Amino acid sequence: MADDRTIMGIFSDEETTLSAVRALKETPWSIENVMSPIPSREIADELSTKPSRVGYFTLAGGIIGFFTGFALSAYTALQWQLVVSGKPIVALVPFFIVGFEFTILFAVFGNVVGLILKMKLPDYRGLADHDSRCTGACFCVVAVCPVSDEQKLLNFLKNSGADTRILS
Amino acid sequence: MSENANPLTFGDIDRRVLATLAPASRGYWAAVGLLAFGVLIGAGCWAYQIAAGVGVAGMNNPVAWGTYLINFVFWVGIAHSGTLISAILHLMRASWRNPIVRAAETMTVFAVCVAGLFPFIHLGRVWMVYYMLSIPNQRNLWQNFQSPLMFDVLAISTYLTVSTLFWYTGMLPDLAVVRDRSTGKKKKIFTIISLGWTGAQEQWRHYTRAYLFFAALATPLVISVHSVASWDFTLGVVPGWHSTIFAPYFVAGAIHSGLSMVLTLMIPMRRIFNYEKIITIDVLENVAKAIIFTGFIVAFAYGTEFFMAWYSQNPVELEVFRNRPFGDYAAGFWIMAVCNTILPVVFFFRFARRSLSILFMVSILVNIGMWFERFVIIVTSVSRDFIPHAWGLYAPTWVEFGIMIGSFSLFFFLFVLFVKHLPSVSMTEMKEMLGKRGGHGG
Secondary structure (H helix, E strand, C coil), X not given: CCCEEEEEEEECCHHHHHXXXXXXXXXXXXXXEEECCCCCHHHHHHCCCCCCCHHHHHHHHHHHHHHHHHHHHHHHHHHCCCCCCCCCCCCHXXXXXXXXXXXXXXXXXXXXXXXXXXXXXXXXXXXXXXXXXXXCCCEEEEEEEEHHHHHHHHHXXXXXXXXXXXXX | CHHHCCCCCHHHHHHHHHHCCCCCCHHHXXXXXXXXXXXXXXXXXXXXXXXXXXXXXXCCCCCCXXXXXXXXXXXXXXXXXXXXXXXXXXXXXXXXHHHHHHHHHHHHHHHHHHHHHHHHHHHCCHHHHHHHCCCCCCCCCCCCCCCHHHHHHHHHHHHHHHHHHHHHHHHHHHHHHHHHCCCHHHHHHHHHHCCCCCCEHHHHHHHHHHHHHHHHHHHHHHHHHHHHHHHHHHCCCCCCCCCCCHHHHHHHHHHHHHHHHHHHHHHHHHHHCCCCCCCCHHHHHHHHHHHHXXXXXXXXXXXXXXXXXXXXXXXXXXXXXXXHHHCCCHHHHHHHHHHHHXXXXXXXXXXXXXXXXXXXXXXXXXXXXXXXXXXXXXXXXXXXXXXXXXXXXXXXXXXXXXXXXXXHHHHHHHHHHHHHHCCCCCHHHHHHHHHHHCCCCC
16 A cells, blocks of 8 residues: 555574564564565464465366376277287276376376466566565565554564565 | 584575586586587487387397386486485485485486487387377277386376476475576576565465475375386286386385485585585485495395295296396396495495495496396396297397487486586575574575
8 A cells, every 4th residue: 555665674594583573463563475595384373374275286186187097098998999818998907007197197287286376376576576685595574564654663673683675 | 524514504505506507617518518429329329220220229039128128217217216315205304315305306307308218219110109199090099008018108207297397396496596696698587487486475385285295296106107117027927027026126226226326426516516515425324324225125126036936946937047147148147236235235334335435436336237137137038038949149239339328428418407507406405404403694
């Protein structure tokens, strides 16, 4: 919003970031984003992020894959009913192996599709305000406050041990 | 150790890895040129084979499977330890693998690419490859999915797809690090391929979960791939092939050779790029310990094969297993036995596990041994089939040697290009390892 200020605090380590996030939650200002060079369970817990649902895509892919693999083998065998080594035309054991390979393949496709959809990738818009330090050695907290509180938030972040940057 | 005297920081890791992406020296391009020449030799030999027919290779009746399938199994095997390191050790939370995970994953992708060429080369009439794909045609002909060869087509193509996606996904945060520290055309390229990664918690939330699923899916896949490769042999009734131990035997052998290739690649890379503080001697020591373990499994499998031949008292099996250590290919058998089972025992000694020259030498010798293992399995079995008057011998021709030189050159060519153009160490996973130990700062 036009009446809001978005300010980034850049911290040198995870512990300081975590303390700042905890303290920010006690203020009237809101945390818009936290960027880090490594995944942090502590920060995620503090932000109360829910578990990712990528797994549903993976599971769906796996199930579709198994039946696709099995159906493809059965269909192709039925099109040209050639008996091999006395085995049944629709042979369960070898077709299970085909089903297994397709399960893994489609589950991975599901995983990638889930990742792309959930992370909304590729998304280059976030790079406009991106600070290169946030992928390197630093942890970045983006907080939003009313314009009138700009100085207070800047001081708050500085006192928490951060370098600051006004984004908008 | 002096290499552990000053602990690394996040900034150190970035600086060291990004330094490897600096413009290359003339020596580097000379090495690339030499390897490209090797690739051209292989391509030329393959082109000659396509023009003249597969008869220019040494394969004959009864030895219809020669170096093309030996190299196929060898390169699939090399690929396996990359997945072991990236997926299985990830699930086991073995953080010592973090410094070598990227290079091992890359090794997997390139080794599967090289392996995937050999069925095409072996086909002879390579343009008939579409018969292996489910493409409807007017004669309503389809593949036979009851054949282990079709399992292999599926397994290898799945493995290549999965390992490539796993490799790229794992690299995403590191590509963003390179993007943020480069300029000009390089920045543009890395901006596109890093897909807008910023390290936001929302991204990490989905990424870590997806990465875990990748690892969980790659683990059964890697075991299935070499099991399926072993069924190419065991589902035939050829003496020396028709054995129930082949699947675990092949998987263990694959990891044995792959771990050795990891050492073969990591030791020079560590030296050339000054990675001593990242790829520490402790990491290499752990790989050496794993080689002892896989070496013993392989030794047990060799012993079991002989035991089963003796226990069955089947004269055909007995002849095949007498022929291996004492017949026409005895040299290959003894190279296999000594390099794969006896030499790795040296790693019981700590000084050997921590000596770069011993690690490097043994890793190369184990790979030579593992190549001969595939030679012994494939060639000695079919050359001594059921009927003595149908026995025969096989020797590779210059065309096969040329293609083999091409395959090794292609693998190292791709790897050498990779190490100078993409981050060869996973900066993110190194930082995670450091984060757990409490190291930070820039």
